[in-house]
Amino acid sequence: MKQESKTVEYNLTASEFNWEIKPGKTISAWGFNNQVPGPILRARKGDTLVINLVNNLPEPTMIHWHGIRLPAAMDGTGEVQRPVMPGESFEYRFTVPDAGTFWYHSHQNETIQMERGMYGGIIIEEESDLLVDDEKLLLLDDMKLTGDNEFKQLGPVGRWIERHDGREGSTNLVNGKEEAILYMHAGQTERWRIINAASARYFTLSLDGKPFKVIATDGNLLEYARIETEWLITPGERFDIVAGPFNEGDQFSIRSLPYNRVTMLTAKNQPYARVQVLERKESVAHLPEKLSDIIALAPQDAPVTRKIKLSVDPSLKHIIDFTVNHEMHGMDKPVMVGELQVWEVSNTSLMDHPFHLHGFFFQVLEDNGKAPAYKAWKDTYNLKPKTTIKIAWMPDNRPGIWMYHCHIIEHHAAGMMANFEVIDPADPSPSGKGSFAGCHS
Numbered sequence: 001m002k003q004e005s006k007t008v009e010y011n012l013t014a015s016e017f018n019w020e021i022k023p024g025k026t027i028s029a030w031g032f033n034n035q036v037p038g039p040i041l042r043a044r045k046g047d048t049l050v051i052n053l054v055n056n057l058p059e060p061t062m063i064h065w066h067g068i069r070l071p072a073a074m075d076g077t078g079e080v081q082r083p084v085m086p087g088e089s090f091e092y093r094f095t096v097p098d099a100g101t102f103w104y105h106s107h108q109n110e111t112i113q114m115e116r117g118m119y120g121g122i123i124i125e126e127e128s129d130l131l132v133d134d135e136k137l138l139l140l141d142d143m144k145l146t147g148d149n150e151f152k153q154l155g156p157v158g159r160w161i162e163r164h165d166g167r168e169g170s171t172n173l174v175n176g177k178e179e180a181i182l183y184m185h186a187g188q189t190e191r192w193r194i195i196n197a198a199s200a201r202y203f204t205l206s207l208d209g210k211p212f213k214v215i216a217t218d219g220n221l222l223e224y225a226r227i228e229t230e231w232l233i234t235p236g237e238r239f240d241i242v243a244g245p246f247n248e249g250d251q252f253s254i255r256s257l258p259y260n261r262v263t264m265l266t267a268k269n270q271p272y273a274r275v276q277v278l279e280r281k282e283s284v285a286h287l288p289e290k291l292s293d294i295i296a297l298a299p300q301d302a303p304v305t306r307k308i309k310l311s312v313d314p315s316l317k318h319i320i321d322f323t324v325n326h327e328m329h330g331m332d333k334p335v336m337v338g339e340l341q342v343w344e345v346s347n348t349s350l351m352d353h354p355f356h357l358h359g360f361f362f363q364v365l366e367d368n369g370k371a372p373a374y375k376a377w378k379d380t381y382n383l384k385p386k387t388t389i390k391i392a393w394m395p396d397n398r399p400g401i402w403m404y405h406c407h408i409i410e411h412h413a414a415g416m417m418a419n420f421e422v423i424d425p426a427d428p429s430p431s432g433k434g435s436f437a438g439c440h441s
């Protein structure tokens with residue numbers, strides 16, 4: 001029986017608080033509702049989410065709802081809303097049209113606010129033939145702390161290096177906890193919704209070599225599950241996997257295998273959490289052979305409508321600049337509602353960058369001239385050095401100012417981003433700054 005859509009309300013209060021990441025190790029975190037990560041927001045496909053944000057931080061903030069196809073005015077960027085000042089509140093209100101795994105995070109002074117813990121998961125559910133025995137949401141992060149468990153502050157050279165490499169730390173967190181232990185029952189199968197909330201850390205998932213099934217990318221089910229033993233999850237990406245069944249007494253790590261994204265940092269094998277398998281329980285899990293239908297938006301040879309270059313350019317002021325089409329924090333050309341977009345996105349630099357498009361899902365038609373191995377909907381996709389991808393996406397009727405950027409937060413802050421407008425030809429009045437929607441109080 002189909003359930004009626006409803007309105008689901010949450011209050012999120014942003015503040016500074018003490019957070020114990022493991023016994024004896026407490027940090028002064030910034031986050032939502034005194035927890036890292038913030039509370040999981042749950043709704044059903046078609047529901048309206050209403051989130052009342054109260055800002056009790058000493059500085060302005062706002063929230064971006066990563067992956068959700070919401071109206072531009074609710075996207076939580078500086079182009080569509082005034083930052084929520086200390087002591088103010090703001091109501092976000094939008095319908096959630098897609099089921100899947102999404103997340104929310106600060107989109108203001110992110111190199112500080114996200115690093116300190118301002119993120120959380122969103123689960124949108126729907127009726128499905130896919131049955132699992134249990135579910136886990138795993139938000140991955142790393143923090144760079146001093147021996148006194150304070151967020152490490154850097155001098156000018158350190159800051160310059162961090163702007164280049166992105167900030168990586170050695171305190172590895174799963175759901176805000178270091179050295180976490182997770183439990184599941186033998187014989188059972190679980191859906192793990194995995195979100196990489198780190199500023200810059202590339203996470204190559206390994207369960208100590210145990211195979212798992214990848215079933216969803218950036219919140220959208222694949223057509224067919226893929227059996228894997230390692231899987232790269234770059235900042236901003238989400239992958240849902242099916243884990244198990246395992247044997248009673250099994251113990252294994254959730255770890256990240258080394259990935260060289262070509263920076264000054266050394267790629268390492270890093271444990272994040274342990275899994276302990278408890279006594280056997282009956283399973284009701286059922287994974288259909290076909291999970292979804294993904295209809296191709298465009299053929300592989302579709303003509304390119306726009307070229308975008310992600311570059312690291314020489315700079316008099318900073319030695320190097322992080323740019324889009326050789327511009328920092330630029331404004332790209334508009335797109336029209338209903339006109340298929342085929343974008344060629346090139347990474348001309350010698351390091352990796354995860355490309356994120358706000359508010360719309362795209363399909364990768366080509367990665368360095370080759371069709372991808374499987375069809376998928378994505379909103380974040382990693383570009384290795386000197387590679388070019390071709391993506392297709394459709395601007396549906398949600399006019400306003402949108403954004404794309406590198407999801408290494410330090411590169412985004414340094415300028416590797418651009419805004420662009422989606423224009424409704426029936427109402428081509430300019431939108432953007434000066435026409436902020438929503439209500440401050």
Ligand SMILES: [Cu+2]
Pocket residue numbers: 352353354406407408411412416
């Ligand atoms: Cu980047």
